[in-house]
Amino acid sequence: xxxxxxxxxxxxxxxxDPTRRQVLARLSRSPASVSELAQPFDMALPSFVQHLRxxxxxGLVRSAKRGRVRTYRIAPQRMKLAEDWLAxxxxxxxxxxxxxxxxxxxxxxxxE
Amino acid sequence: xxxxxxxxxxxxxxxxDPTRRQVLARLSRSPASVSELAQPFDMALPSFVQHLRxxxxxGLVRSAKRGRVRTYRIAPQRMKLAEDWLAxxxxxxxxxxxxxxxxxxxxxxxxE
DNA sequence: GTTATATTTAGGTATTGACCTAAGTATCTG
DNA sequence: CAGATACTTAGGTCAATACCTAAATATAAC
Numbered sequence: 636x637x638x639x640x641x642x643x644x645x646x647x648x649x650x651x652d653p654t655r656r657q658v659l660a661r662l663s664r665s666p667a668s669v670s671e672l673a674q675p676f677d678m679a680l681p682s683f684v685q686h687l688r689x690x691x692x693x694g695l696v697r698s699a700k701r702g703r704v705r706t707y708r709i710a711p712q713r714m715k716l717a718e719d720w721l722a723x724x725x726x727x728x729x730x731x732x733x734x735x736x737x738x739x740x741x742x743x744x745x746x747e
Numbered sequence: 748x749x750x751x752x753x754x755x756x757x758x759x760x761x762x763x764d765p766t767r768r769q770v771l772a773r774l775s776r777s778p779a780s781v782s783e784l785a786q787p788f789d790m791a792l793p794s795f796v797q798h799l800r801x802x803x804x805x806g807l808v809r810s811a812k813r814g815r816v817r818t819y820r821i822a823p824q825r826m827k828l829a830e831d832w833l834a835x836x837x838x839x840x841x842x843x844x845x846x847x848x849x850x851x852x853x854x855x856x857x858x859e
Numbered sequence: 860g861t862t863a864t865a866t867t868t869a870g871g872t873a874t875t876g877a878c879c880t881a882a883g884t885a886t887c888t889g
Numbered sequence: 890c891a892g893a894t895a896c897t898t899a900g901g902t903c904a905a906t907a908c909c910t911a912a913a914t915a916t917a918a919c
Binding site for chain 1: 869
């Protein structure tokens, strides 16, 4: 694949894991520390922290360390990349469906 | 990770690859055969076909073979899983930001 | 200043992902 | 029916991912 991943690739990749999506959902409510975030998951901490790293590299979250506690928060702009891409595709095929006669399309599908 | 991937995991995973996103964009315009889809890519056909398999397993596209030609088309309902998930997160943190605004406003008013 | 807490680093394993080449099958066309 | 076309199957490589345990570091609390 490509040498370096594009932001949008990283965003979708980050979103493809259920653990990471759960973390994002948690952070959508409020910022939280590593251990708070890890608590619901039955996973060794270093493994979990790797998910946090993937999220941060994707730009979907940011973190800052104060003392011994690292706090993560959501960084909403990046999610927009994904939303916008999806919206654009939707617009494309919706326009296509508008142009076509829906009835004829259905007939065509049935014959295939 | 999990034994079997959830549909939404598969959808985001399928979307994380630029080749696959380009294929989706192409299919948003109209259905197309394997070789039509493969044409823009500098990749051995079997490698490319594997991307089509990932897309079909995710439910983002469907295919049917007629004679020796397999035709792919977009299957838009699945993309909604991703759109809905993103919309939900957005709603969550936008609501949170609203609350924060209200709180800050209140602080400000008290100080005046 | 010792002990507890909150990560972080180091390093290892097993599976999956993204590619390849070579060879096979099925359908169409002259 | 012979050759071209449109995939499909088989099998191999290499890197990345998702986990793990054990040990290190840095800060906080007694």
